[in-house]
Amino acid sequence: MHGDEQRWVDNAIETNWVSTVGANINEVEKQVAQRIGVRYAVALSCGTAALHLATKLAGERLYGQARPNQGTLQGHRVFCSDMTFDASINPVAYEDGEAVFIDTDDGDDDGCILGLTKKKPDAA
DSSP: OOHHHHHHHHHHHHTTOOSSSSHHHHHHHHHHHHHHTOSOOOOOSSHHHHHHHHHHHHHHHHHOOOOTTOOTTTTOEEEEESSSOGGGTHHHHHTTOEEEEEOBOTTTOOBOHHHHHHHOOSOO
16 A cells, blocks of 8 residues: 555554545545436445345335335345355345346356246346
């Protein structure tokens, strides 16, 4: 690291803001919101948390807000690739959905269309 990056890391350590909250995170959220032209943005602690939030919001958009202690995907199936890391599937379970694993085509690693026609889930 050099220049601004080193100064920012040193400042975060010196002010005890090596965290998922604080002035640095607030500034990142503000700059991202301005850059993409929205009022607010949310920074998360990891990619897995981002996948969970995206899954929850997609479920709410499709099916409405969940009741307390229920996930947004309860009673719904979700197409999932069979060639994936578990972190991309876990949010389906967290939101009470049923993961439907779709075979991967030989050669191009895309989802198998034949597999989709056989499964007939109600959500994608």
